[in-house]
Amino acid sequence: MTTHRIAVIPGDGIGQEVTPAALEVLDAVGRRHDVTFAYTPLDWSCARYRREGAMMPEDGIERLRAHDAVFLGAVGAPGVPDHVSLWGLLIPVRRAFRQYVNLRPVRVFEGLESPLRTAGPGDVDLVVVRENTEGEYSEIGGRLHRGFPEEMAVQEAVFTRAGVTRVLDYAFGRAGRRAGRLTSATKSNGIVHTMPFWDELVRERAAEHPKVAWDQEHIDALCAKVVLDPGRFDVIVASNLFGDILSDLTAAVAGSIGIAPSANLNPERAYPSMFEPVHGSAPDIAGRGIANPVGAVWSAALMLDHLGHERAGAEVVAAIAATLAATDVRTPDLGGSATTEEFTRAVIARL
Known part of the structure; x- marks a missing residue:
């Protein structure tokens, strides 16, 4: 016992x-x-x-x-x-x-109707792996000039090599035990420092997992593709903010x-x-x-x-x-x- x-x-x-x-x-x-x-x-x-x-x-x-x-x-x-x-x-x-890993599995069960006509039972079975302890949800920042016209708020995103690497290794390992496909959520066309850094580390870790096929998608396009063709995804790995948004979106795709x-x-x-x-x-x-x-x-x-x-x-x-x-x-x-x-x-x- x-x-x-x-x-x-x-x-x-x-x-x-x-x-x-x-x-x-x-x-x-x-x-x-x-x-x-x-x-x-x-x-x-x-x-x-x-x-x-x-x-x-x-x-x-x-x-x-x-x-x-x-x-x-x-x-x-x-x-x-x-x-x-x-x-x-x-x-x-x-x-x-x-x-540091927030794991959110998503599937469309038989007997439940997805709001998407292309997502029937067996069509959607994916996992969102969200970085869970740093990224956009850091504690660094503050407020200044409270109550005045020039009031401001600063919030710093923090991406460390150790923090990103460990969640990527987990996600690649998870993909290797599933269908062998990984998609990385990024926004390196608009966020000039942290997202290119994330992309570089994805490429580095991918070299250590040669049996896993991978690609990357900008978060806005990725959200659209999750709605248009959710069955194409197996494991999605994302930063704290992007993973938070994606996991609720994919849950809605599953029906509730x-x-x-x-x-x-x-x-x-x-x-x-x-x-x-x-x-x-x-x-x-x-x-x-x-x-x-x-x-x-x-x-x-x-x-x-x-x-x-x-x-x-x-x-x-x-x-x-x-x-x-x-x-x-x-x-x-x-x-x-x-x-x-x-x-x-x-x-x-x-x-």
């Missing part, structure tokens, strides 16, 4: 609803594979921020360090600025634990952002990795019990993969796929009327 220590942060909004669903599925598949999970529930959230003035306690990072993984539901709430909620919890965890999972990975496993659905806290539907749990459940499957239980992770994804293909159980965002609990029960039944 293997036991993993999981820090659980349901967070805000529908995070409180989809997180228990994901844990139920984890426990169900764990019983099949002699794996148990010791959960540490943490109430770190915007509600805590309103109460105590911080999203998490001062020793929050140290409290997470002893766990094998972190499972996050969602953060964000009306009245709390997004930069407060994200920079008070999500981003510090990513950086303290060197989670509610089904999109993500993994914030420290590939060396020197620190805990963190797993979360992409959909955010969705305050407009929070508390109604109708949130789509697929993104959270699929994120749990990614966590199983990372913890060394690939077969169990594959069974969870197969159960999601079978539920969508063989039943009419759908949450409202997918055109149905099922509750979060009803959909979760259907997935567990497939396990």
Whole structure:
């Protein structure tokens, strides 16, 4: 029997609803594979921020360090600025634990209709690999002359050789284990320093992965091609900002952002990795019990993969796929009327 220590942060909004669903599925598949999970529930959230003035306690990072993984539901709430909620919890965890890969798989499941007529089941199966700790989302910069006509804001993008190289090597390695195709997102025709540097490093790392075919696309053209011909892509690697945008776009191509999972990975496993659905806290539907749990459940499957239980992770994804293909159980965002609990029960039944 293997036991993993999981820090659980349901967070805000529908995070409180989809997180228990994901844990139920984890426990169900764990019983099949002699794996148990010791959960540490943490109430770190915007509600805590309103109460105590911080999203998490001062020793929050140290409290997470002893766990094998972190499972996050969602953060964000009306009245709390997004930069407060994200920079008070999500981003510090990513950086303290060197989670430099943000992995977002995307596929069109049988039984779900993509908004694109060219994207049927089996046509789209790709992965976005996003650099997760530097790039355009650096902390360097500031505001000057606040409140005056000449007020200004400066935000510095930071691309290091070490930071770019390690995410490129991960992406090329991932492509080598998949269909062997990689696309690099760039904008070197307009961004004069960082993007040419990114392109140079892509060429350098490509030479170390000769079995992977690769190309590069300017981000604006790439977004258009993802819509016009999403089936051509296998692995897309991108900077922090470009990867953030692309991963939401590709999730929409798949039919709903509610089904999109993500993994914030420290590939060396020197620190805990963190797993979360992409959909955010969705305050407009929070508390109604109708949130789509697929993104959270699929994120749990990614966590199983990372913890060394690939077969169990594959069974969870197969159960999601079978539920969508063989039943009419759908949450409202997918055109149905099922509750979060009803959909979760259907997935567990497939396990």
